[in-house]
Amino acid sequence: MRSSTRPASRTRRLVATTAGVASIALALTACGSGSENEEGGKDKAGSDEKITLTVATFNNFGYTDELLAKYKDTHPNVTIEHVTAARSEDARTNLTTKLAAGGEGLADIEAIEVDWLPELKEYPDLFEDLADPALEGRWLDWKVEQATAGGKLIGYGTDIGPEAICYRADLFEAAGLPSDREKVAELLGGENATWEDYFNVGKEFVAESDSAWFDGAVPTYQGMINQVTDAYEDPSSGDAKDLTSNTVVKDIYDQVVAASVDDELSAGLEQWSDDWTAGFQKDAFATMLCPAWMTGPIEERSGGIDGWDVADVFPGGGGNWGGAFLTVPASGDNTEAAKELAAWLTDPEQQIAAFESAGTFPSQVDAQASEQVQSFTNGFFNDAPVGQIFSTRAQAIEGAPFKGKHYFSVHQTVQDALLRVDVAKQQDGETAWGGALKDFAALGL
């Protein structure tokens, strides 16, 4: 009955009691803490309380550690933590997921890209109003417009993407075309360049060369559609236009298909794919629609190729592709301090420093006119005066197209149609357009 190897009953009972109390205590501590840190530190602007502000960006905004350390000169109590996502897609998913979860885990300053704005502008309450009369006139008008929703300014502009034409001077020479950047600008039509001029020169080029004229139908279409103010939606109501009766879009679509497939100007590549990357090395195409930030990716992929240059011309006058903003999520703990930091980061002086480091073209008027930007040259692109070129191109931009909440859904349908024709080469233009109309109908707009 009473085993000699088992401890006496009293000791066993003591051990059992201790174990029971200990496990209950452990369970209770897990339940208890965790909600204590929420109350403190909502808005302590200007106080000496030490705070840490997190800044979340993606790709390369040009915010180096030295730049961020300079903020401490004027704000010694602020420590800045900089977090970068490798791809903008990841940053976007992170932002929307955390916003959906109530804002937990978001940085104090979240960088966003202009393409995300249509959906974010549906919910302006998720962001702080950054409007500040002291900063009036800092940015280009259309840049401020892009980030204004429901009377609130939800983002301070950082960079923009004014487009020029990047081209391979060596391939131009081999095909008997002028290769000097001023002559190329003239050749493509100069100040009054049109898309027809661009395609016509392309026809001349491909007759004399093995390479194609541009990389793909989709980026070309994108450049063209970005110049239409109300491509897919009615700006006054925000409703989507019926794609079946959208003659403007169909017209542009037909032009691009004719140029890409019938005239064989397209290399049939999808941007950012492996084939596109390899295409740089294989001399697959001679020109590209080139926003300021594209110079980086071109250089990355064109190791060992000397012929790239930039011409100060763009069909249709001006075009903008991309651009980023700094937003302050409303759920943050230090929104006032974050707003101050965002204003500082987007100050012309800081933006110039970022431009010098990462090539991101400033959206601030003073920064664009500054000495550093105007005199900036890009060694890889044959010492082209890119600062000057892109600021001239930026002047030619008339305004930003209206992009409401349906824009990208509709745009995707046309894009897919172009991919089927140009890259997959599975359908002809008309069949693919029929597919796009079916996809549009499925959206139920």
Added chain:
Amino acid sequence: MAVLSPTTSTPERTGPSHRPSSGPPKRVGFSQRLGRWDVKVSPYLYISPFFVLFALTGLFPLLYTAYVSVHEWNLLGGQGEFIGLENYLAVLDQPVFWRSLVNTLSIFLLSSVPQVVLALGIAALLDQNLRAATFWRMGVLVPYIVAPVAVSMIFGRMFADQYGFINAMLGLVGLDPVGWHSDRFASHVAIATIVNYRWTGYNALIFLAAMQAVPRELYEAAVIDGAGRVRQFFSVTVPQIRATIIFVVITSTIGGLQIFDEVRMYDAAGLGGPSKNWMTTVLYLYDVAWGNQKNFGRAAAVAWILFVLILAIGMVNFFVTRRISTSGPSGPKVSRRRTKELLANARAAAAAGSATGSRVPPSARPGPDRPAGPTPPPSRRTPGENR
């Protein structure tokens, strides 16, 4: 003191015939009752942490997704109004959803079937007496350890349509390049290859572990009976590791119907291609929830439809794989009537034998319908033998 059952049941076992003549029946004290509860309840308490955790992280999200699926729910906007099964009907109405289902099933079959078969083969090879066996065994796991993104990048270069490595090789041999990103079936083959690359080694090691537990005497017996390597594999190895095969088939089914990483990284846009040729159902779910639509309610409906589908296909696979023959005891292979006959004979003989004091010789062996498979040592099979 808390005691275990043998002690408490001692009074019962000795029975009324052995009870001491004096005194009322012994009262079962509280601590003894506690002891009995301890025995009955404590196993459940020991395994409860897992189930509590599962309830929090597995069961609750499952039920909450069902809750989300019956509401109008925008990712950023939050909960809308209750709309019942409208989300489900809307999803079933979408041609893209059905296309994604066909893609999913196609990729699933192209990946899981070769994967399991190859894994079995590789495990059988690894089970042999190899030199540097550990090196080979660890080697098959390396593809599993490499990050999926890295694998997708490398395979992306290989499967690129215009400048890819495989098309270049095909060109060298004189064949036409394959449209890995334009042709639907080719894209499925490519994605299945990427998936198989990752999971074959993993499954092979699971099979290998099961094969190592197969008693070697069976193989010896098979060799004595004249079986070659292949016959041994099909007649000894496969039946013996049946449970593991079932496990691997089920997990492959569950995983194969939810392929996401590889299809998302297959092209730059990550949405299954311009014709949605390789969009799987999970990718469709992701696009509906986090893409342009941000329709959480509908995505939850897709999730539940997929869940039911996986359960259904999983059950089918389970019943199919159970048909692999086994050597262990399964259903009665001898008819009940015969068994009763034999038992009656044995009891009669035992009664007669105990009266006469002699041991009963083993009665007739079981009938002709023996289970297929290797013959276990005869001593275990004979009924009636007194253990």
